Amino acid sequence: MNKDIKQWDCIVIGAGAAGLMASIELAEYGRSTLLLDSQKQVGAKILMSGGTRCNVTNRAVTEKDYCSEHPKVVRNILRFFPPEETITFFKKIDVPLIEEKKGQCYPKTQRAKTVLEGLLKKVKDVGVILKTENKVTKISKGSLGYAVYVGNTMYDSKSVIIATGGLSYPNTGSDGSGYKIAKKYAHTTVATSPALTPLRMNKNIWTSLMGVSVKTTLTLRVDGKKHLEKETDLLFTHFGVSGLGVLDLSRHWLRKRGDHAVVLNACFLKGVQEALDVFVVKYPKKNIKSFLNEYFPQRFSTAVLTYLDLESSISVLQLAKINRKKLIAFLEAYELPITGAVGYGKAEVTAGGISFKEVHSKTLESKHSPGLFFCGEILDVDGRIGGFNFQWAWASGVVAAKGVDSYVG
Ligand SMILES: Cc1cc2nc3c(=O)[nH]c(=O)nc-3n(C[C@H](O)[C@H](O)[C@H](O)COP(=O)(O)OP(=O)(O)OC[C@H]3O[C@@H](n4cnc5c(N)ncnc54)[C@H](O)[C@@H]3O)c2cc1C
Numbered sequence: 001m002n003k004d005i006k007q008w009d010c011i012v013i014g015a016g017a018a019g020l021m022a023s024i025e026l027a028e029y030g031r032s033t034l035l036l037d038s039q040k041q042v043g044a045k046i047l048m049s050g051g052t053r054c055n056v057t058n059r060a061v062t063e064k065d066y067c068s069e070h071p072k073v074v075r076n077i078l079r080f081f082p083p084e085e086t087i088t089f090f091k092k093i094d095v096p097l098i099e100e101k102k103g104q105c106y107p108k109t110q111r112a113k114t115v116l117e118g119l120l121k122k123v124k125d126v127g128v129i130l131k132t133e134n135k136v137t138k139i140s141k142g143s144l145g146y147a148v149y150v151g152n153t154m155y156d157s158k159s160v161i162i163a164t165g166g167l168s169y170p171n172t173g174s175d176g177s178g179y180k181i182a183k184k185y186a187h188t189t190v191a192t193s194p195a196l197t198p199l200r201m202n203k204n205i206w207t208s209l210m211g212v213s214v215k216t217t218l219t220l221r222v223d224g225k226k227h228l229e230k231e232t233d234l235l236f237t238h239f240g241v242s243g244l245g246v247l248d249l250s251r252h253w254l255r256k257r258g259d260h261a262v263v264l265n266a267c268f269l270k271g272v273q274e275a276l277d278v279f280v281v282k283y284p285k286k287n288i289k290s291f292l293n294e295y296f297p298q299r300f301s302t303a304v305l306t307y308l309d310l311e312s313s314i315s316v317l318q319l320a321k322i323n324r325k326k327l328i329a330f331l332e333a334y335e336l337p338i339t340g341a342v343g344y345g346k347a348e349v350t351a352g353g354i355s356f357k358e359v360h361s362k363t364l365e366s367k368h369s370p371g372l373f374f375c376g377e378i379l380d381v382d383g384r385i386g387g388f389n390f391q392w393a394w395a396s397g398v399v400a401a402k403g404v405d406s407y408v409g
Helices: 017-028 044-052 071-080 083-092 112-125 177-183 244-256 272-282 288-295 298-308 321-332 388-408
Strands: 002-013 033-036 097-099 104-107 129-131 138-141 146-150 153-162 189-195 199-201 213-222 225-236 240-242 262-267 338-341 349-354 372-374
Touching (some): 002 017, 002 388, 017 033, 017 112, 017 153, 017 388, 044 112, 071 388, 083 104, 083 388, 104 112, 153 177, 177 189, 177 349, 189 244, 199 244, 213 244, 225 244, 240 338, 244 262, 244 338, 244 349, 298 321, 372 388
Parallel strands (some): 002 033, 002 153, 033 129, 153 372
Antiparallel strands (some): 097 104, 138 146, 146 153, 199 240, 199 338, 213 262, 225 240
């Protein structure tokens, strides 16, 4: 067994968004900080985020933008480090942000790489020691507080922050090992599931639509009642559907099914009846496909007519009542034949995680083991699309660091 001779105030496990922020804060408090990450290159999720532009935060953030069993704790953490603080922090590290539609903030450079480089430079400048390719395999009580093990090497520390992320995109390093480490200290996990993930559809009905995007209102019904509604561009893929609305709804679909009857309806066109009536008066000789082409891409019109078994050449005027009804029902409330989600491999975040029940709500310190803290996606919280997940990572990182500072004394 090799023993690291230095004794640390804090060891932060995981150099993702939350761990980087926590360790910067700690070093700024003057705490000796060791940041360990299993990967050779850290910050993979920052680099791939927001279509490689990194949606760093959102101008307006409340607990309502998140799902958690403990929304009040989420609210307190977010209030402690609101988006204005994030914007100021990034400005100070020479990564100015600009606000785009829906309050989404991106780096002015439009490059996620700038965000990661800014954070890593700051980590270095404030004296955090970052060790990559150091996968923490276990932690236990040590002479100073905690003994943190990376294979045969042991590091001594007064405190530990677990910032190992969830289970999504495991090839970036977040493989769920943080949950196992926490379990040793009797921490329970709210059942996890993929969130912000595309959904799979029943075999091949719509594969001809691959790449087609249609403006849609999606309604998630749970046991017959409307649960959530999203206006979105619905993107058909080779396996099912995607698009921002689908990603946002996916965690609800996944977590409600099983115990409930869950249906995802797509309304492709509101007021089809009226639209048809107007079209018939205006263009009585035009066919049904022309009607659809007024509103949708040609490939969609063709696929819909094939699916409904309607002749595309039939004129709108001659459309039999039963077929008219069929068309209206389809365009207004088609039940998407969802069979499941693509899963953690393509989920932007993980829903569920370490329960806030066993974590002090103001410091994110373990109630079971003083000196052990959590931050980031490992906790039971997941945000919707729009910069909310990073805002959680920054805010919870700052809160955990402050908690460590008070604990170390
Ligand atoms: C494709 C994609 C796009 C996204 N886009 C956005 C966006 O634009 N805006 C937004 O707000 N959110 C976005 N997100 C979500 C956001 O990236 C995450 O919420 C955020 O990165 C979580 O940060 P984290 O630090 O908690 O965890 P992670 O970023 O997952 O970091 C965890 C780190 O811990 C390390 N680690 C794990 N286990 C160990 C161990 N045992 N020992 C040592 N190290 C370990 C991992 O290597 C990793 O570096 C996106 C996610 C994905 C996948």
